Amino acid sequence: MNAVVIYGSCYGSTQAYAEYIAQELSCPAVSAKEVTRADVEGRELIVFGGGAYAGSIAGAKKAAKLEKYFGQARLLCFTCGLADPAKAKTQDEARALLNKAFPRHAGMPVFCLRGNMDYARLSAGHRAMMAMLMQLLRRKKEPTEEDRQLMQTYGEKVEFLDLPSAQPLIAAVKR
């Protein structure tokens, strides 16, 4: 299939999924930092995946600038985050952000996958964002199970990356 996978990844989890999907589809995986019009024009299928970062999706802005060159390509998207993909909230947020980023393809299939986070590797900016989030969570009167998990793992290594969990996306492409 004439496809391409475009990804936005800060620490490698989304990139790992993108490369896994690209390998399964025998197509290239291109970072949103480097993607150009030539990478997307004339494709039958474009997969976009981005890391979830507090209400934004890494790489989405850059990839969305090329949406006008997607032509007749089908677009499938995935996000990569720590939030539980089984929760409706996780899926609804991802859909809303991606529909906004790619308005010509709004309603595209969206898959939520889980990635890793290693606090020791975070940039100063991301570390500060997580510290602020922790302050908010600690003040919460009724933290959710997910809030509790995030507080318990604060400062540590969280490993949710599971490449085969991208298989439903691959099956949807082949359908």
Ligand SMILES: Cc1cc2nc3c(=O)[nH]c(=O)nc-3n(C[C@H](O)[C@H](O)[C@H](O)COP(=O)(O)O)c2cc1C
């Ligand atoms: C500052 C910051 C904000 C984050 N916000 C979210 C979020 O809103 N939802 C989520 O599921 N994960 C969130 N994460 C976790 C990342 O999405 C997760 O670590 C993911 O694996 C990152 O993918 P990447 O390594 O490809 O960048 C956040 C992480 C950081 C450091």
